[in-house]
Amino acid sequence: MLEVSGLIKRFGGFPAVSNVSFRVGQGEILGLIGPNGSGKSTIFNLLSGTLTPTAGSIRFLGHEIGGLPPYRIINQGIGRTFQIPRPFKRLTIFENVALAGYYGQGQPSRSKAFEAAERALSMVGLPTDRRSEIGGLGAAGLKKLELAKALATQPKLLLADESLGGLDETEMDQAADMLRRIRAELGITIIWVEHIMGVLMRVVDRVMVLDHGELIAEGLPTDVVGDPRVIEVYLGSDAGAVQAAAAERQ
Amino acid sequence: MTRVVPARPMNRVLPARLMNRTLPCVVGAVLIALPFVYHAPYPLHLMIVVLIWSFAYTSWSVMGRFGLVSLGHGGFMGVGAYGTALLWNYFHLTPWLGVPASMAVAVVLALIVGYPCSRFRITGHYFALVTLALSAIVLQVATASRDITGGSLGYTPERVQGVAGVLAFQFSDKMTWYFVALGVWAVGLLIRWRVDHSMMAYALEAIAEDEDAAGAAGVNVTAEKLKVTALSAAMTAFAGAMYCQYQMFISPDTVSGISVSLQMVFAAVVGGIYVLPGPTVGAIITILLAEGLRIFFGTGALGWDNLVYGTLLVVFIIFLPQGLVGAAWNKLTGGRQAA
Numbered sequence: 001m002l003e004v005s006g007l008i009k010r011f012g013g014f015p016a017v018s019n020v021s022f023r024v025g026q027g028e029i030l031g032l033i034g035p036n037g038s039g040k041s042t043i044f045n046l047l048s049g050t051l052t053p054t055a056g057s058i059r060f061l062g063h064e065i066g067g068l069p070p071y072r073i074i075n076q077g078i079g080r081t082f083q084i085p086r087p088f089k090r091l092t093i094f095e096n097v098a099l100a101g102y103y104g105q106g107q108p109s110r111s112k113a114f115e116a117a118e119r120a121l122s123m124v125g126l127p128t129d130r131r132s133e134i135g136g137l138g139a140a141g142l143k144k145l146e147l148a149k150a151l152a153t154q155p156k157l158l159l160a161d162e163s164l165g166g167l168d169e170t171e172m173d174q175a176a177d178m179l180r181r182i183r184a185e186l187g188i189t190i191i192w193v194e195h196i197m198g199v200l201m202r203v204v205d206r207v208m209v210l211d212h213g214e215l216i217a218e219g220l221p222t223d224v225v226g227d228p229r230v231i232e233v234y235l236g237s238d239a240g241a242v243q244a245a246a247a248e249r250q
Numbered sequence: 251m252t253r254v255v256p257a258r259p260m261n262r263v264l265p266a267r268l269m270n271r272t273l274p275c276v277v278g279a280v281l282i283a284l285p286f287v288y289h290a291p292y293p294l295h296l297m298i299v300v301l302i303w304s305f306a307y308t309s310w311s312v313m314g315r316f317g318l319v320s321l322g323h324g325g326f327m328g329v330g331a332y333g334t335a336l337l338w339n340y341f342h343l344t345p346w347l348g349v350p351a352s353m354a355v356a357v358v359l360a361l362i363v364g365y366p367c368s369r370f371r372i373t374g375h376y377f378a379l380v381t382l383a384l385s386a387i388v389l390q391v392a393t394a395s396r397d398i399t400g401g402s403l404g405y406t407p408e409r410v411q412g413v414a415g416v417l418a419f420q421f422s423d424k425m426t427w428y429f430v431a432l433g434v435w436a437v438g439l440l441i442r443w444r445v446d447h448s449m450m451a452y453a454l455e456a457i458a459e460d461e462d463a464a465g466a467a468g469v470n471v472t473a474e475k476l477k478v479t480a481l482s483a484a485m486t487a488f489a490g491a492m493y494c495q496y497q498m499f500i501s502p503d504t505v506s507g508i509s510v511s512l513q514m515v516f517a518a519v520v521g522g523i524y525v526l527p528g529p530t531v532g533a534i535i536t537i538l539l540a541e542g543l544r545i546f547f548g549t550g551a552l553g554w555d556n557l558v559y560g561t562l563l564v565v566f567i568i569f570l571p572q573g574l575v576g577a578a579w580n581k582l583t584g585g586r587q588a589a
Contacts, residue, residue, distance in 0.1 A: 048466065049465075050462060050465070050466070069465070069470070070462075070465035070466055070468075071465060071468050071469060071470040071471075074466070074467075074468040075468060080466055082463065082466065086460050086462070086463035086466075087463075088452075088455060088456045088459050088460065088463070088464075089459060090455050090458075090459060091452060091455055091456065095452055098449075098452065099449070099452040099453060099456055099467055099469070100467040100468060102449045102452070102468075103449075103453060103467055103468035103469045103470075104467055104468030105468070106468075107449070110449060113449070149466075149467055153467070153468050
């Protein structure tokens with residue numbers, strides 16, 4: 001579905017992403033992990049068009065999309081959420097999502113956009129009425145809104161950026177279930193960037209590990225956590241927990 | 251799927267039906283009937299001027315209300331006024347064609363300024379400053395091309411009499427002008443209402459808050475900004491043409507330049523940029539203020555109105571940013587800001 005090859009992004013002389021290649025298959029949930037500054041968000045920004053690649057190719061459903069502006073990439077079927085939720089505070093919850101439903105689908109009829117918004121809102125469990133304001137949402141609610149905005153664009157591939165930061169245990173599990181349901185019910189392929197590796201490892205089919213802009217490991221969660229280089233990167237911090245989570249999965 | 255009417259905050263408040271249906275009908279009826287009952291020349295003249303400027307201020311607010319604060323609109327107004335008059339005098343091009351041509355020129359100018367601003371993310375104060383240059387340039391060109399435009403002495407479209415007046419868009423009768431201006435003003439309000447209630451309004455609100463997030467929602471940020479900018483510029487050029495045809499005299503200072511741009515911002519802010527009648531109320535206030543100063547202080551008060559505008563602008567931005575109509579609306583509807 002998505003084929004990335006030789007992707008490079010430099011900021012000045014600094015290589016944020018160096019020669020990264022990977023594929024994502026239809027219906028997969030791919031986890032993308034790595035320490036802070038390892039290039040996860042840069043890759044997302046390249047995939048979603050917020051940044052232009054320095055070199056390399058990004059092919060989505062057979063079309064080259066590297067360097068296209070964000071709105072065109074969204075119209076081709078890649079939706080994204082932001083690491084820190086970015087709601088439009090002057091609009092209501094419904095308007096936020098309806099906007100994404102309208103523009104994200106290439107400006108169909110208003111009623112089609114509103115329907116997409118209603119579906120997305122009920123999928124994530126937010127009120128579908130027209131009046132509810134952003135102000136009433138907590139951290140979990142804002143994450144849900146972010147997800148609803150992405151879903152309303154009717155993506156084929158969803159880029160979920162650290163969608164669990166700032167949530168408690170229960171909320172995290174709910175959010176992880178949500179991603180599973182999104183794939184199961186809507187057939188959406190997902191790339192999930194996440195700091196909290198325990199939860200991630202339980203959900204993803206495959207995981208890629210980035211460090212200093214390079215792909216250092218890739219494979220099944222159980223295999224990756226045993227990789228010495230991954231352990232080195234996460235040494236002392238998450239390694240134990242990750243292994244436990246991967247074991248629990250089995 | 252219930253109503254497919256978008257819910258801008260203005261529509262959500264309780265007396266919305268009264269305010270949105272009944273009030274415009276009553277006001278419209280009164281305005282149509284008014285000149286038949288009362289048509290002393292001076293008040294009628296004032297009403298026409300107020301209507302034309304109301305249209306101009308409303309045109310500014312079409313984009314201004316989304317945080318696109320342009321100080322270039324004096325330039326668009328000048329292009330509309332001078333373009334129409336010059337095409338008529340030099341090429342005998344009827345304003346029926348000259349006005350659209352001038353509006354097209356204004357749109358081209360708007361795009362020339364707007365596109366780089368959007369590409370290079372020039373927003374907020376910097377956007378205001380860049381557009382300010384446009385006002386200054388049009389003023390300079392109109393003043394400096396003395397042989398063509400008459401420079402600072404002003405310019406007059408050639409007059410024609412009788413039936414040919416229709417072709418020249420010249421009407422000697424104030425009643426006719428009143429209804430022309432009333433129609434133009436009403437269409438201006440309608441356009442702004444349509445924009446405010448379109449999906450584009452959501453997109454522009456989103457862009458005003460966070461361009462990247464708007465882009466991630468699928469909005470083509472540059473296209474949406476340019477669309478509303480072009481619309482606003484075209485409307486403002488039309489206002490300039492109307493002013494020229496009505497007054498039959500234009501000078502660089504009255505239809506272009508920074509002071510005209512500032513006057514637009516002032517009037518719109520005082521009336522309230524988020525509410526439909528805001529710019530109109532702003533026009534009533536600014537014009538009555540200017541006329542009042544002129545009558546009571548004569549030529550001694552020349553330019554005082556700008557001083558008062560400036561002072562009031564600061565006061566309003568600090569203490570009443572939603573403007574008079576906006577504040578009144580909030581009072582009436584229990585504090586829900588119509589933004």
